[in-house]
Structures are given as C-alpha cells and as structure tokens.
Amino acid sequence: xxxxTLRLALVGVPNCGKSALFNALTGTRQKTxxxxxxxxxxxxxxxxxxxxxxxxxxxxxxxYSLDPASPDQEVTxxxxxxxQAGESSPDAILCVVDATxxxxxxxxxxxxxQLGYPIIVALNMMDLARHHGIEIDVERLAxxxxxPVVPTVAVRRSGLEELLRRLPSxxxxxxxxxxxxxxxxxxxxxxxxxxxxxxxxxRIARAALVHEGASFRLTKAIxxxxxxxxxGPIILFGLLFLMFQAVFAWAExxxxxxxxxxxxxxxxxxxxxxxxxxxSLISDGVLAGVGSVIVFLPQILILFAFVxxxxxxxxxxxxxxxxxxxxxxxxxxGRAFIPLLSSFACAIPGIMAAxxxxxxxDRLTTILIAPLMTCSARLPVYTLIIAxxxxxxxxxxGIGLQGLVMFGxxxxxxxxxxxxxxxxxxxxxxxxxxxxxxxxxxxxxxxLRDVALGLVDRARIFLRRAGTIxxxxxxxxWVLASFPPPPPDATEAAIRxxxxxxxxxxxxxxxxxxxFTWEISIALIPGLAAREVAVAALGTVxxxxxxxxxxxxxxxxxxxxxWSLPTALAFxxxxxxxxxxxxxxxxxxxxxxxxxxxxxxxxxLFALAYIAAGATYWIAKFxx
Amino acid sequence: xDTALRTEKAAASTQGLTSLAxxxxxxxxxxxxxxxxxxxxxxxxxxxxxxxxxFEEGREVEVRHVSPFGGDPIAVRVDRLNIALRRGEAAFVxxxxxxxxxxxxxxx
Numbered sequence: 035x036x037x038x039t040l041r042l043a044l045v046g047v048p049n050c051g052k053s054a055l056f057n058a059l060t061g062t063r064q065k066t067x068x069x070x071x072x073x074x075x076x077x078x079x080x081x082x083x084x085x086x087x088x089x090x091x092x093x094x095x096x097x098y099s100l101d102p103a104s105p106d107q108e109v110t111x112x113x114x115x116x117x118q119a120g121e122s123s124p125d126a127i128l129c130v131v132d133a134t135x136x137x138x139x140x141x142x143x144x145x146x147x148q149l150g151y152p153i154i155v156a157l158n159m160m161d162l163a164r165h166h167g168i169e170i171d172v173e174r175l176a177x178x179x180x181x182p183v184v185p186t187v188a189v190r191r192s193g194l195e196e197l198l199r200r201l202p203s204x205x206x207x208x209x210x211x212x213x214x215x216x217x218x219x220x221x222x223x224x225x226x227x228x229x230x231x232x233x234x235x236x237r238i239a240r241a242a243l244v245h246e247g248a249s250f251r252l253t254k255a256i257x258x259x260x261x262x263x264x265x266g267p268i269i270l271f272g273l274l275f276l277m278f279q280a281v282f283a284w285a286e287x288x289x290x291x292x293x294x295x296x297x298x299x300x301x302x303x304x305x306x307x308x309x310x311x312x313x314s315l316i317s318d319g320v321l322a323g324v325g326s327v328i329v330f331l332p333q334i335l336i337l338f339a340f341v342x343x344x345x346x347x348x349x350x351x352x353x354x355x356x357x358x359x360x361x362x363x364x365x366x367x368g369r370a371f372i373p374l375l376s377s378f379a380c381a382i383p384g385i386m387a388a389x390x391x392x393x394x395x396d397r398l399t400t401i402l403i404a405p406l407m408t409c410s411a412r413l414p415v416y417t418l419i420i421a422x423x424x425x426x427x428x429x430x431x432g433i434g435l436q437g438l439v440m441f442g443x444x445x446x447x448x449x450x451x452x453x454x455x456x457x458x459x460x461x462x463x464x465x466x467x468x469x470x471x472x473x474x475x476x477x478x479x480x481x482l483r484d485v486a487l488g489l490v491d492r493a494r495i496f497l498r499r500a501g502t503i504x505x506x507x508x509x510x511x512w513v514l515a516s517f518p519p520p521p522p523d524a525t526e527a528a529i530r531x532x533x534x535x536x537x538x539x540x541x542x543x544x545x546x547x548x549x550f551t552w553e554i555s556i557a558l559i560p561g562l563a564a565r566e567v568a569v570a571a572l573g574t575v576x577x578x579x580x581x582x583x584x585x586x587x588x589x590x591x592x593x594x595x596x597w598s599l600p601t602a603l604a605f606x607x608x609x610x611x612x613x614x615x616x617x618x619x620x621x622x623x624x625x626x627x628x629x630x631x632x633x634x635x636x637x638x639l640f641a642l643a644y645i646a647a648g649a650t651y652w653i654a655k656f657x658x
Numbered sequence: 659x660d661t662a663l664r665t666e667k668a669a670a671s672t673q674g675l676t677s678l679a680x681x682x683x684x685x686x687x688x689x690x691x692x693x694x695x696x697x698x699x700x701x702x703x704x705x706x707x708x709x710x711x712x713f714e715e716g717r718e719v720e721v722r723h724v725s726p727f728g729g730d731p732i733a734v735r736v737d738r739l740n741i742a743l744r745r746g747e748a749a750f751v752x753x754x755x756x757x758x759x760x761x762x763x764x765x766x
Contacts, residue, residue: 098707098710099710103707134738135739137714138710142710225693225705225706228706229709232714247738257722257723257740261722261723262726264726267726267727351742354742355723355725355731355733356726356727358730358742359725359727359728359730359731360727469704469707469744469746470747471707471743471744472711472741474733474741474742475740
C-alpha cells in the first residue's frame with residue numbers, strides 16, 4: 035500500500051466545540067498563520083495516529099452554511115470548493131456536530147455532505163447531552179445521514195481514538211483514494227434549498243433522538259443574573275474593572291523582571307564589547323528598543339488570559355449583547371466591544387481580534403478606531419508628564435488630581451473613538467447596517483489546555499513582531515540618532531547633530547505652533563517605533579544636553595524646568611491621539627490588506643493629535 | 659426579488675400574528691413565518707440567516723431577555739437555543755402568541 039498523508043478539514047457550526055477538538059487532536063503541534071491574500075487566520079497541524087497513519091488537519095472557520103456571512107466563512111467555503119488560492123482542497127471532511135443541538139447542526143452536515151467529500155461526523159458534547167437527558171441513537175443517526183458518526187467529548191479527549199479509527203483506510207492509500215467529486219459549480223442556495231435541508235435535518239433529528247432531554251437549567255440560571263437589566267451591566271463593569279486591575283497590578287512584578295533582565299543584558303554588552311558604535315548599537319538600539327516592547331508581554335498575556343477565559347466560558351457573547359446598544363449608537367456592532375477592549379492593552383491584539391466581526395465595514399471601522407483606546411504603551415508617557423506637571427493634590431475625598439487627569443486621558447480616548455466611529459460611519463465606511471444575529475452558547479467551564487494553547491499562540495505572534503518589525507525600526511532609528519557623530523567641539527547634545535536632530539529641528543517648524551520644543555520633536559521620531567520609547571528618547575536628549583543633573587532618573591525635575599505647563603498639557607493631548615506606532619500601522623496593513631487604510635489611519639490620527647495638542651496649548655496659554 | 663408576489667403572499671396570512679420584535683419579555687409564541695415583516699417586507703438574505711441559525715416555522719419561541727440599554731437587542735429561546743438579535747431583525751419573524759399571553763410592548 036502506498037501510504038499518503040490525509041488532508042482532513044475540520045468543519046462545523048460556531049460553538050460546536052470544533053476548536054476544542056482541533057486542540058485535542060493536534061495539541062502543541064498546531065500552527066497558526068494567515069491564508070494568503072486574506073486576513074483570515076489559518077490553523078493547521080500534523081499528527082500521526084496510533085497505527086501510524088499521517089494526517090494533516092486544518093481547522094476551518096465556523097459557519098452556519100456554505101453561503102458565507104463574513105470573510106472568515108468565505109474561506110471555509112472557498113477551501114471546500116477548491117477555490118482558495120494556495121490551499122489544496124481536503125481529502126475528507128470531519129464535521130463536528132453539537133449533540134445538544136442536532137436540528138441546526140445536522141442541516142449544515144447535510145449541506146456539507148452534498149459537496150461529495152468522504153465525511154465523518156463527530157457527535158460532540160455527548161457528556162452535556164447525556165447530562166441533560168438527551169438520548170441519541172447513534173447507529174440510526176449514522177444510517178440516516180449515510181456517514182460514520184462517532185460520539186466525542188472534545189474537551190476530555192474522549193472518542194478521538196474511535197474517530198480516527200473510523201476514517202476509511204482507503205483514504206490513506208494514494209493508489210485507491212477516491213477523488214472527491216466536489217461540486218465546483220456551487221451556487222448560493224435559495225431560501226427554498228435551506229428550508230428543504232432544514233426539513234430533512236428535522237426528520238433525521240426526530241428519528242435519531244430517543245429522548246429530547248431537558249432545558250439547560252444552569253445556563254438559564256446564569257443568564258437570569260448576567261443578562262439582568264440591573265445586575266447585568268454591574269457584573270460586566272465589575273469584570274472589566276477586575277481585568278484592568280489585573281493587567282496593571284499583576285503584571286508589575288514580571289515587567290520589573292523583564293526590565294532588569296534587559297538592563298543586565300545592556301550592562302553585560304557594554305562591558306563585554308569595546309566602547310564604540312557596536313556596543314551602542316546592541317545596547318541602545320537593539321536591547322533598549324526590543325526590550326521596551328517585550329516588557330508589555332505580561333500585560334498582554336494577562337489580558338488575553340481574561341479574554342480567552344471569558345470567550346470559552348460563553349460570557350463574551352453576553353457582553354457583546356449587553357454592549358450592542360451602546361455600540362449601535364455610533365453605528366458599531368456589539369462584537370466590536372471585544373477588540374476595542376483588547377486595545378487598552380495594545381492595539382495590535384485588538385486589531386487582530388476584530389476578525390470576529392462578521393461585516394467588513396464594521397470590522398474596518400473597529401480597526402480604524404482601535405488606536406484611540408489608550409494602550410499601555412502610553413502609560414509611561416502619561417505617568418512621566420503627570421508626575422512632572424500635575425500637582426499631587428486631592429480634589430475630593432479619595433480623589434487625587436493626578437489620578438483624575440489620568441482617568442480624563444482614558445476617557446478622552448474613548449469619547450473620541452466613539453466620535454470618530456460615528457463620523458466614519460457617515461462617510462468612509464458608510465453602508466447599510468448589518469444584522470446582529472448570534473447564538474448565546476451554553477456556559478462551559480474553560481479548559482486549561484485550550485486557554486494555554488491560545489496564550490502561547492498570542493505570545494508567539496507578539497514576540498515575532500517584536501523580533502522583526504520593531505527590531506528593524508529600532509535599528510533605523512538608532513542609525514538616525516547616532517550618525518553623523520557630533521563634531522569634536524560640540525557644545526550641545528550629540529543627538530542634535532545627528533540625522534534625527536536635523537529631522538527633529540526641521541519638524542519643529544510644524545510642531546512649534548502647537549507649543550512643542552525641538553527636543554520634543556526629536557523625541558517624536560524614536561517614538562515612532564513604539565510610543566513609550568519617547569520617554570527614553572527625552573531622557574537621551576536632555577541627558578546629553580550638557581546639563582549635568584539631567585539624568586533619566588531626574589527627568590521629572592528636568593522637564594519641570596524645561597517645559598511650560600501649556601507645552602506639557604499639549605504633549606499629553608498629543609499622546610491621546612498620537613499616530614506614532616509603526617507596529618500598529620503594520621498590523622493594520624496586514625489586516626486590511628492594503629496600505630490605504632493604515633495611511634488613512636495615520637493621517638486622521640495625526641490631524642486629530644495636532645488639533646488637540648494645538649487647542650490645548652493655546653487654551654492653556656490663554657488661561658494661565 | 660419578486661417583492662410583489664411575496665407581499666401578496668404575506669397579506670393573506672398575517673391574521674392574528676405579531677412579530678417577534680413586539681413580543682414582550684417572558685411571552686411565549688409559536689413561529690409562523692420566517693423572513694417577512696408584518697407589513698409584508700421580505701429579505702431573502704436575512705431569511706436564510708434566520709433559518710440557518712435556528713428559527714423555523716412551528717417552533718416555540720420565548721423572549722428571555724431584553725437589553726438593559728433601550729431594550730434592544732433581545733435574547734430569545736428557540737427550543738434549547740438562545741439567540742440574540744436586534745428588534746430590526748426580530749421584525750422578520752412572525753409569531754402567533756399563546757392564546758393566554760396578551761400581546762404588548764409596541765415596537766419602539
């Protein structure tokens with residue numbers, strides 16, 4: 035027998051437990067990436083069965099039918115019809131069916147079967163079904179469907195062996211493998227077709243169901259509370275508060291570790307290498323730059339741990355339900371809530387999370403406003419300026435002025451995001467409002483393995499980016515800030531004589547009207563790579579400005595002496611909108627598949643930042 | 659799309675029906691028509707999506723939750739399924755309320 039690797043496609047309706055099954059099959063051997071040309075995530079993995087058969091499995095996005103309602107679902111259709119560029123069509127389909135919802139899931143199974151692929155059905159969530167008194171005649175179901183049916187509990191890895199054993203062995207033999215007679219001329223189904231399939235699904239479900247079972251009492255009881263008109267929003271905002279506390283408080287210790295690690299590496303580099311450009315390149319360019327980004331890894335992991343747990347438990351969809359009305363006010367969808375929430379840690383995962391939004395327009399709007407959510411990279415800048423210029427007084431019982439200003443900056447970001455969304459909806463992303471229609475799945479206890487796999491994946495994506503785009507931009511910026519070297523008789527900071535200094539002073543023509551000094555203009559350039567680098571850059575500019583006590587530690591004191599209050603406030607206002615984050619622009623480019631939208635994003639953020647900073651400067655100047 | 663024909667079909671059979679969008683919280687009803695509004699508007703794409711997610715003629719439906727902010731969207735139960743949708747979409751599901759369940763709550 036000439037053995038061949040079987041290409042198996044995992045297909046199913048959303049919430050059928052498909053991803054859990056995929057995780058159970060592939061474990062840590064799974065990989066994620068993108069389908070070429072589109073921004074839909076591709077998850078695949080290779081594994082060998084107990085009896086040595088090779089299987090390549092690809093997890094296709096969940097969909098209710100082959101007539102797609104979102105870009106994700108388009109991929110599922112196109113892969114199955116052999117239309118997806120760079121992706122060969124599968125040899126067989128593993129259709130995942132939720133045993134507790136046969137009627138809806140069988141309709142899709144029947145639709146898939148019509149494609150002509152060899153198909154095997156995983157009757158998933160059998161434990162939940164049994165628990166609720168749902169009894170299914172599996173033999174009968176298989177007979178009626180005309181396909182092997184294997185009961186599984188993906189989260190407990192039960193039934194997997196049986197599932198793999200039942201894959202027809204001729205599929206693994208290239209010599210006799212049947213070529214799937216796929217219906218290449220697939221046309222969108224008419225409503226009548228859908229009804230006919232539904233009719234058939236209902237008939238099969240009725241035949242196979244021995245017992246209908248009871249309703250999901252626990253889900254019902256939880257929903258009574260979390261969707262309650264009063265308790266619901268309180269619980270949601272409580273959870274959000276806990277999440278933010280966790281992101282900022284729990285991450286502090288590991289962030290300090292990373293920080294000290296980077297500092298140690300820098301010191302080691304400087305002492306190991308002869309003083310000169312190489313040591314500076316590695317220490318100030320590579321380590322400082324990449325370190326300043328990697329330091330956010332703990333925050334991102336904590337945020338995503340929350341997001342993944344809330345998603346897997348089934349709560350996230352409830353949150354979207356609760357938030358939908360508020361989002362609809364500015365023409366957005368309840369689902370935009372999750373990406374925007376993630377953007378408080380970092381716009382990059384936020385923009386990536388926008389993939390879950392069905393409608394391209396809503397998705398684009400969400401991507402475009404994600405950078406307005408105050409990301410954690412802005413925190414070091416806010417902290418520095420607030421510490422330097424906002425008096426540490428109280429304005430009421432337990433309310434400090436500094437904290438209030440910080441809160442105001444966050445609020446300014448949120449309010450302007452909603453405003454921009456509303457404007458975009460009337461102009462750039464105008465279109466009919468799209469249906470908001472989604473299943474509220476049963477609550478489930480999140481599985482540690484699935485959360486862990488998700489976290490590893492996010493960490494990998496984030497670190498890969500830190501290792502490539504941020505590394506490259508840091509190198510470019512280091513070159514700009516280090517060359518040409520200052521003349522021997524230099525009296526001012528070395529950076530002033532560099533390309534960055536020249537560019538900064540040229541830029542100052544633009545920035546002087548909004549109250550920025552040339553030092554700020556210089557700091558904005560390194561800040562392009564990552565916002566928080568601007569703090570380090572300010573340190574560099576002033577430390578090397580000749581004033582002896584201007585070391586980074588006393589940057590607060592230095593700034594107090596060097597900047598006027600209107601300038602400081604203008605700088606804060608600038609950072610609410612600040613378009614300068616190359617990684618965000620790069621990920622927006624990848625997700626929208628063109629340079630058009632990231633350029634638009636840069637343009638509108640720049641305009642807003644300029645106007646806000648200018649208005650702040652002149653108003654503050656007038657008032658003080 | 660042959661809207662005229664659909665409107666004609668609609669006019670014949672909406673007697674005694676209301677739309678899911680108008681069904682008050684806690685009210686139970688039987689789904690009678692999917693894909694058409696009370697005033698006879700039809701939307702083929704939406705009809706397909708409603709059918710696919712689990713709305714089906716002859717099923718029991720109950721309004722379980724309404725949004726705390728302005729009462730829209732709503733969450734309904736069809737069999738064991740919970741489905742969230744906006745009232746705009748719910749208007750395309752026509753239902754016959756249980757006889758003992760009075761119809762209330764106007765659409766807006």
